[in-house]
Amino acid sequence: MDDDSDVFILDAPSPEPLGLSPIQGIPRSFENDDGKRFSFGNRCYIGYTVDPNRRIRQHNGGKEKGGAKKTDNRGPWDMVCIIHGFPNSVAALRFEWAWQNPEKSRVIKDLALKKVRKETPFAYRLRVACHLMNSRPFDRFALTFRWLLPLEELPFPEEILPPKHVLKKYGLIEKSASEVPSEKDGYVERGECRLCGEDIEKLSQLVRCPSAACAAHFHAKCLASHGLANDRCQLYPLDGKCPRCGRQYLWGDVIRDQRMVLKIDEAQADSSLKGLVPRASSL
Template sequence: MAIQNKPIPALYTVYILRSTVRHASLYIGSTPNPPRRLSQHNGVVKGGAARTSRGNLRPWEMVGLVSGFPSMVAALKFEWALTNPHMSLHIPSSSRLTVSNGSKANGRPRRPSKSLISILSNLHLLLCVPSFSRWPLKLHFFAPDIFTAWQKWCATANEPLRATLSVVTDFERTASSSTEAATGGKGGKGISSTISDSEEEGEEQGEQLEPWGIHALPLDYMPIKEHVVKGQGVFDFEREGDCIVCRKRIDSGVGLHALCTNGDCEGVGHVSCWGRHFLPAHEVTHDSHIIPIEGRCPKCGGQIQWVDMMKELTLRLRGKKDVEKLLKAKRRRVIKAKAVKAAEKTTAKATARTPTKASAKATAKIALLE
């Protein structure tokens, strides 16, 4: 089997779809672009699954999803396991919650019908099994009732989720209801926020509120743009220096080297050294894990998520086109901002001489830049 020479994806998700007409109708799928995929399921654009094409079940909504998969194949494995919990080998027989109630004509077990509780319970189970428990996953909920059902299941589940698993909510923002952005489940922390008076006034005047739910998810590498730019400055100009863990000189272009993700810190180390630092020798046993989740930088002391550091590393080594696209987007925004600023200065100066004519010209110039 050929190894895919691609960087860790900017986003790849396994989602839960629910019919807004019939809440009992549910669907599980995977995608790197949730907004586009939802449009496909709802028939707005071509695509989507045959099971979601029935007009009497549309429109559909994405009520939850799992993100943070290290590859498309990883997401597809998780999707298959969540869709087929009665057959998945990732779930030990002793822990299986869903069983088949018959066989198909070909002799394979018949897939049991889905319910909200069965999906949430198997989702919890898969996040706890060894195959997926240490993956850098994040759980998102976009519907309050789904999140409430999740919390109830977590309160009664035999095995708790790992403390470092992030569970967040992002519910629809309206003037009459508060919005909560929280980390929940076992070991989670809650952070709530409400809509301000200015936002309420904006809605009354027809202004759009900030994107929420799947429309607020980052679909590209923009969240790690500054880290990528910092990496270019360090590695392109061979400023790696000494490994911040083993203190040995780093040979530029030889081996795998990772860069601290925190602000201006330019701490660089061998990937193997980072791994040993995050997983101290006294904690390593014959059955321990070899891939860390998080740790602190020896140079700046800041907290680092292993996946964030590896995302920049794989993007640097395998995603040349993605990096070029990311930096071009940055340059376009900078050029546009400078041009608009210059046009505004011209407007201010000209307005002092001939207000009406100057304003009209500057407005037209700025409009061309948009």
């Protein structure tokens, strides 16, 4: 699983209007607050990155600093929002291309989306993103829509809200506060799947109930099949009930927990603790 693939949208603020005061206190970028910001301009740029801080510096630095041709000498740019939580970089890049080219994308080209009168370029791109998040295969990903500049938030279009399992968050992506347990009592064995009874041989095969009070272990494919019940047209459910405790869960929460477990294992320096499962209470 790859939670580091982000698709973002840049906006170039309008120049200061004559006789009008700027909006105070809104940063131009993550790392540079000059104390003022103006309304959205007419330029938007959609891109892909694994490092938002570095990418915004590149775009504002021009082509010589690694920025794109389309953003060169047209800034300053602000990274207003990002969509993250794609299962891999390929999925994120496909979303990026469809967001850039809605009239060509097989996913939504039949909708013939056009910018309507008085709709800003940014509002139009936000509407396109909402359509994409509601279209297959993106409608089943555990995505997060994050407003990096919360004061620039626009309401999602009423006619096409993001799916209920897509999280909405604000501010910068912070490194997880979860510590890597250094003692064996901070871990449990993978054990056996509570559905099929077979051993879970690899950590990458394991998912668990999101409830810390339960945290029952399952094969990912077993829990997915259980959640799908009679719907065999999909690979995994959007939600379900834990077969052990009966708690309702969102599949996105199950996958987010799995990603955290795998990241902790990747960061574990003690080879004797590799492949073990951190206790749910330690995350």
